[in-house]
Amino acid sequence: MKKISAVLGALAAAAVMFTGCQKQDLIVGFVQAGHESAWRIANTESFEQAFGKDSGYILDMHDCNGSRDLQIEVIRKLLDDGVDYLVIAPVVEDGWEEVLHEAKEADVPVILCDRQISADSNLYECWVGSYFVGEGRNAVNWLENYLKEIEWKKERTFIVHLQGTKGSSAQKGRTQGLEEGLRNHPEWKLLGFDNGNFSESGGYIAMKKIIASIGIDMIDVVYAENDDMAIGAVEAIRETGKEPGKDIIIISFDAGRRALELVKQGVINCDVECNPMHGPLVKNIIDQKEKGIEPEKIMNVKESLYDITNVDEVLETRTY
Numbered sequence: 001m002k003k004i005s006a007v008l009g010a011l012a013a014a015a016v017m018f019t020g021c022q023k024q025d026l027i028v029g030f031v032q033a034g035h036e037s038a039w040r041i042a043n044t045e046s047f048e049q050a051f052g053k054d055s056g057y058i059l060d061m062h063d064c065n066g067s068r069d070l071q072i073e074v075i076r077k078l079l080d081d082g083v084d085y086l087v088i089a090p091v092v093e094d095g096w097e098e099v100l101h102e103a104k105e106a107d108v109p110v111i112l113c114d115r116q117i118s119a120d121s122n123l124y125e126c127w128v129g130s131y132f133v134g135e136g137r138n139a140v141n142w143l144e145n146y147l148k149e150i151e152w153k154k155e156r157t158f159i160v161h162l163q164g165t166k167g168s169s170a171q172k173g174r175t176q177g178l179e180e181g182l183r184n185h186p187e188w189k190l191l192g193f194d195n196g197n198f199s200e201s202g203g204y205i206a207m208k209k210i211i212a213s214i215g216i217d218m219i220d221v222v223y224a225e226n227d228d229m230a231i232g233a234v235e236a237i238r239e240t241g242k243e244p245g246k247d248i249i250i251i252s253f254d255a256g257r258r259a260l261e262l263v264k265q266g267v268i269n270c271d272v273e274c275n276p277m278h279g280p281l282v283k284n285i286i287d288q289k290e291k292g293i294e295p296e297k298i299m300n301v302k303e304s305l306y307d308i309t310n311v312d313e314v315l316e317t318r319t320y
């Protein structure tokens, strides 16, 4: 009897020691910009998967509904709660200095993903995302080639620009690409412009407004800064009886599945890919940091461009 209780006692002590040594899951606060687009939903899911059950982390995700001010409020709350890491997908580039100083004081490492910020780079560990100016340039390049290919004869090419969330890196970069194109091509004219805030309804309303003010007949090209706005614009164009993709060239960004189906149908002519799969990359950065390895300051994700010539390849495997 004595022997049995001694064994049980030893086992109990071992169990206590074992749980005592067990590594606690680290808490990663994820301050997501919002849920405005299919891209954003895919981005959130990528984090949920990478930081899911058995990942060794607990993801504390907050959807900040397109508000930078709400993001700042949430960050302060997460710092109060004592998170181990902060991952921020900033809505806009400005206004981050103060709260990032607070994170630094609290000794909480900050990883930025998706859009960038205009603050001192010592305030964050690293940034993971797309090269947005390059995306804009790729779209312009595609248009130059396409017009040659279809032997475009018009003296002037009239472009409508549907812009994403003002002040976000994705908007600034893609807009810069178009502006450079307009400067290099005096025969290209900006005919209409509105902000659609990266949402489908925003794109639809912006396109309706433009059509109401300038009519549909002169429009040659729509440059929509993401898929959701392009899909909204397609809807607005169809309501006029015109055929998007045939009567009007449609250029989009993101290359999510729904838009790629429209590329296949010839409704969207060109879709510049923007890769939302940041979750595993950010998890890898945190894993490395835990081992004392410092991440690269800037990490650009791989991306491509799709039109009717290569869309089939990507549709086979596109999950989002």
Ligand code: GYE
Pocket (backbone or CB within 6 Å): 036, 037, 038, 039, 040, 114, 115, 130, 168, 170, 198, 225, 226, 227, 228, 253, 254, 274
């Ligand atoms: O293109 C758009 C989203 O910042 C890259 O934001 C992101 C952009 C993406 O709402 O669909």
